[in-house]
Amino acid sequence: MQKVIRRSILAEKQAHRRLAKRKATRKFEIAKGHREQNAFALKDATQGIKQRRIERREDWELGPLAPRRDVGDKQNSYGTVGTQRMRGPVLKTEERREILKQVGGRYLNLVKGDRVVLLDGRDKGKIGKILSTDKIRAECTVEGLNMMDVEVPEWMIQAEDTDKRPIRTIPQPISLSKVRLVFPLTDPDTGFTRDVIVKKLINGPMWFDRHTGKQKWSRIIPGLGIKVPWPKVEPKEHRDHAVDTLRMDVETRTFVPTLLRPPMPSSVIDELRNKYSVFRTRHDPEYIAEKTKEDEAKEAKKKLSEEMRTPLKEINRKLRKMRKQKGKGELTMEMLEKLGQIIANKRELSLGAAGMPKVGKAPETVAV
Template sequence: MQKVIQRTILAEKQAARRLRTRKDKQKREHQKTDREQNSFVRREVTQNLKSRRFERREDWELGPLAPRRDVGNKKDTFGAVSTQQLRGPTLTFEERKEKLKDLGGFRLNLVKGDRVVLLEGRDKGKIGKITATDTSRAECTVQGLNMVDIEVPQYMISETDTDKRPVRTIEKPVPLDKVRLVFPLTDPETGVTRDVIVKKLVSGKLWVDKVTGKRKWARIIPGLDIAVPWPKVEPKEHKDCAVDTLRAEVETRTFVPTLFRPPFPSTVIDELRNKYSIFRTRHDPEYIAAKMKEDELKAEKKKLAEEMRTPLKEINRKLRKMRKAKGKGELTVDMLEKLGRIIAAKRQVALDAAGMEKVEQVPETIAA
């Protein structure tokens, strides 16, 4: 039975090692894909800037003779941004840490439903509500702000889509370090409540909700020690359909557990996992009893082999008796003199090897 347990542990370790290797490989592949996408977007942005500069110079030089650029293939999509440029690049760990340092770090204190103000761009100073956040790019989408025209490829327009326009206006994500939370605060002296821009938010103590199992924390305005409440999340609307199971049928009690049988038949485990699988940790009582009996037989054979007298064991026993009969050896005066001569002869060799000329004798101290 011990071999079965060891084999199971070994198989679990091997499976965990393979899973870890597979996850590392997937992580490297994701990082490679992100680098390729970021490089492609940078090249496209650089090429667009060069083209716009060239066109602007050409328009200035030619004047009335400058060509029209909103005709031909680009008559419908002229001035629109490609979908690749809509989102920013995927950031590294250090870049995200730097961008989110004033918003609570990786425990982001800006979520969907918060009112924020834009600090840069053509909509600078305008207030809007966050509709989505992306921590991998440190961006958020603000409702009705930072609108851009994007070019929708033809393959993205399906036949059933009612909107066939090649250009559509949507919100472009804004970097999180370019927005600040707007929260109404009451002046304790005047009693007037007005919107205040919160420059920095810190995270409070972390706890886990026992009902939902999610991590929660308080977001606090440093200096004022005011806790900013989280926006209220509206419950999802569940629409009933004809194929749905009625609640009365779900809540009907059809199974009563007892102490005489398990919640499910014992043969279900054989269907879920092979009866003799190396990953199996629960076995049948008959199988366990057979393995335990095998272990007992092996232990009895081992004990019998230790008790069995062999010619080699007899010789070792006689040698031990002879050594015990001789007793411990004693050093005679002649032996001590011979050892002293050997030590004195090798004294200078030992001093030379240690790099010393002579050994200083420490005077004996007399205890008071």
Template sequence: MQKVIRRSVLAEKQAARRHAKRKETATREWAKSNREQDRHLRREAIDQLKQARLNRREDWELGSLAPKRDVGKSKDTYGTIHTQRMRGTLLHHKDRAEAFQPVGGRYLNIVKNDRVVLLEGRDKGKIGKITAVDKARAECTVEGLNLIDVAVPSYMISAEDPDQRPIRTIEKPVPLASVRLVYPLSDPETGVTRDVIIKKLKNGPIFHDRHLNKTKWSRIVPGLNIVIPWPKTPPKEHKDGPNDTLRIDVEQQTYVPSLLRPPMPGSVIDELRNKFSKFRTRHDPEYIEAKLAEDRAVEEKKKQAAEMRTPLKEINRRERKLRKAKGKGKLSTEMLERIGHIIAKKRGLTMGVVGAPKEALPLAA
């Protein structure tokens, strides 16, 4: 039985090592792909900036003779950017934690459907509603603000797509650090309610609901102790399809439990527990008894081998009996005198080496 337990433990350790190796490989692949994408976008942005500088210098030198650049092949794509530059790059978890600091840290205080104001860009000072939050890039999309023209390649437009325009105007995501929450607050003195830009928010008590697998917390204005409620989201509408199982069919009781038979047949239990898996830790009583019988047989063989009488064991047993019959030896007077002479001789040699007198000093009474 110990072999079975050891096999399960070794299988779990080996599976953990394989999982760690796959995870490390996936992390390296993600980092490599992210670096290549960042390098490509950075190179494209630099090339576009250099071309814009050359065009500006040419326009300044030629003056009224400067050519028009929004004609010909660039008629539709002039002033647009590539779709890959529409969003920012994926952030490392350390950079992501630093980017989340102005908006609450790990538990964000800015979510979808919040009203925010932009702190930078051409739409600086304008207020809009958040339509999406991208935590992987620490960005949010504000409805109707920070609009850009994007040139969509032809291979990205399918025949079934209702929008066949090659040039589209969309909202470019902005960093979370570039927005601040806007919420209407009432003045306690005048009673006038107006929009207030909240520069800082702190998290209230955090509650983890392990049943729903959700985390809840409140956002509070520090100093004023005003709780800012979360935006209301409409409930999701679930429509029943032709292949969906109706709730009335699920709640209908079709099984009556009884103690006369197990709740599930043995074949189903074996299928769920994977009877032949090397990771299995729960076994049938018959299997456990068979393995214990094997262990007992191995121990019995070892015991029989220990009790077996061999010529070598007989010689050792005879020698032990002879030594026991002789008993412990006694030192005679001659032996003691000889031992004393040897000790005195060694003492004299030691005293000569250290430079002390070789004659022994009398001991004090």
């Protein structure tokens, strides 16, 4: 049984390592895709600038003889940009944090439906409603403002699309640092209400909404302490289809848990995971009993091997009994003298082999 538990633990650790490796690979692929998109967009913009400079030079040199550039293949697409230029580049973490600092940072305080004013561009000073936001690029799309003509290639127009136009005018995303929230405030003295540009928003207390499962917070105008309400979100329209399950079928109680059996039948785990999978952490009682029985058999066999009397063990046992019967030996004077002679003889032999003088003789001196 211990082997089964060890195998399950090792399998779980292996699964965690593979998951971490897949996450790291996925993160690297996403970063690589962002770098390639930024490089392609920069290359496209650089080529466009170079081509416009060449065309301007030709127009200045040729004058009335300069060729028309809004004919031929570019008759309908002259003055447009590619779809890759619609969005801005993916910003680095430091740049993104600096831009998002004024609008709540990680918890963005500008959402779809807010009224904002543009601070830069050809539509500077105009007010519009936010259609979408992009945290990665720190930009938002404002309805009807900062419009641009985009050339849509044929391969991007699908058969089910109702709009088949190759040239479309759409709002270009603008950086969040170039927009400010517009909120109607009432003057407490005069009672007059007018739109006010909110320079900065801060996050209020946060709480967890158990109905939606999301974290919520309030946005506050610093200094005034006024809470800015979130824009109203229209509920999604749900349409019934023939294949939908009826609510009366869903709410019918077909299973009543009791204290005599678990709420989930034990056979369900075999449907969710292979019965013999190494990742399985729960097993059938029969399987556990079989493995426990095997462990007990191994322990009994090991104990039996220790208790079994082999010929070698029998000889050692007899020798131990004989030594025990003899008791402890005593050394006599004759034995001690004999041992002293043996030690002295061995010492003389070892000194002679090493080239050392014998005991009792002084070393010879050599005059120099």
